[in-house]
Amino acid sequence: MTITEPELITFRTADGLDLRLRRVGPADGPAVLLVHGQGVSSEMFSLTEIRNATQVLADAGYQSWLLDWRxxxxxxxxxxxxxxTLDDVALYDLPAALTEVRARIGDRPLFVVAHCIGALAVAQSLTAGLLPGLAGVVAQGVFLTPKVSTSTRMRVLLGSELIGSRVNHLESDFRKVGLWSRRTLLYAALSRKGECPDPTCRMVHHGWGMGAELFEHDHLDARTHDRLAELFGTISLAPLAHLRQMELAHAVVRWNIDDDRYRALPANALDHADRIDCPVLLLSGTRNAAWLDSNKLCHEVLAARNPELDVRYVEIPSYGHLDTFIGRGAALDVFGHLVDFLDEHSAGQA
Structure with missing residues (x-):
């Protein structure tokens, strides 16, 4: 197996933003496009302090393409x-990334593995027919039927209606908030609860997670926990209103209803699930407090409404949300499910 040197590729979307792809792994293996969540980066798949997803995929013969979307x-x-909004990610970022990967791998099998908000955008693109010819999709945490707790719903409402009208973005690194910052009280409110003494960790859970635990502390390597401020950067509040709309509908819906530029995206992705033309694996930790049992619900809904689709659901015992990728034991507890799914469906395309 020939391993290529890591390669960084910059490409431009149709609406003029420069995004990045990193290629790592075997030169001629099936390809896997890895799609991160909001406010983190593709580094969540390649943490150096643990046995990470790209290492496991490379050892199994897969070439990883790590996308940094907007x-x-x-x-x-x-x-x-x-x-x-997520409309922009679904319409511009993901199709452009797929085109870049396709141009370099030819007719080799191509999979998508997506996490959280990235998985919602993949659901939009996939049901719009903008990601054709995939060998399979893995969606972690959420896919077509977003569902959160009542407390999280209220925080999303607060963020979109009150905070979002006054603040465009938030930092995750509590150390960057000065004592005299106009956001000091907001940051203090967002980070005041939680058992962890690290204010950045509390900020991540109660700011990014909207009050929900994003990961199980016990699953993180201490070195990963110490660099949370590096892994979570600035987060835009602009998509919050769209996320609120999706959660209220329990479906992936288009935000830009009256804008012809987004007409390619379905008004409701769940109503066009029959356009999904590849197998889908839905993953979720049993302790996922961010999206509750969204993927279990998705599997049940698709089994009833679209029984012709090849969709399966796997729960990871004792795992939360983000620790399914950044947990120190994820290589043993989680990634085997990914590799088994990829192996099954890449063999069928060989």
Whole structure:
């Protein structure tokens, strides 16, 4: 097996933003496009302090393509870019990334593995027919039927209606908030609850997670916990209203209803699930407090409404949300499910 040197590729979307792809792994293996969540980055798949997803995939013969879409904390758009919704990610970022990967892998099998908000955008793109010819999709945490707790719903409402009208973005690193910052009281409110003594950790849970635990503490390597401020950067509040709309509908819905530029996206992705033309694996931790049992619900709904689809659901015992990828034991507890799914469906395309 020939391993290529890591390669960084910059590409531009149709609406003019420069995004990044990193290619790592075997030169001629099936390809896996890895899609992160909001406010983190593709680094969540390649943490150096643990046996990470890209290492496991490489050992299994897969070439990883790590995407940094416009919601990545490694790009400037959360802080200084134009406002965006998941419609933009689904219409511009994901199809453009797929085109870049396809241009370099030819007819080799191509999978998508997506986490959280990234998985919602993949659901939009996939049901719009904008991601054709995939060998399979893995969606972690949520896919077509977003569902959160009542307390989280209220925090999303507060964030979109009150905070969002006054603040465009938030930092996760509590140390960057000065004592005399106009946001000091907001940060103090967002980070005041929680058992962990690290204020950045509390900020991550109660700011990014809207009050829900994003991961099980016991599953993180101490070195990962110590660098949470690096892994979570600036987050844009612009998508909050769209997320609120989706959660209220318990479905992935289009935000830009009256804008012809987004007409390619379905008004309700669940109503067009029959356009999904590849197998789907829905993953979730049994302690996922961010999206509760969204993927279990999705599996039940699709089994009833679209029994012809190849959709399966796997729960990871004792795991929460983000620790399914950044947990120190994820290589043993989680990634085997990914590899088994990829192996099954790449063999069918060989």
């Amino acid at each position: 919601g990545s904390c490694r790009l400037p758009y959360n802080e200084s870019g134009p406002p965006y």
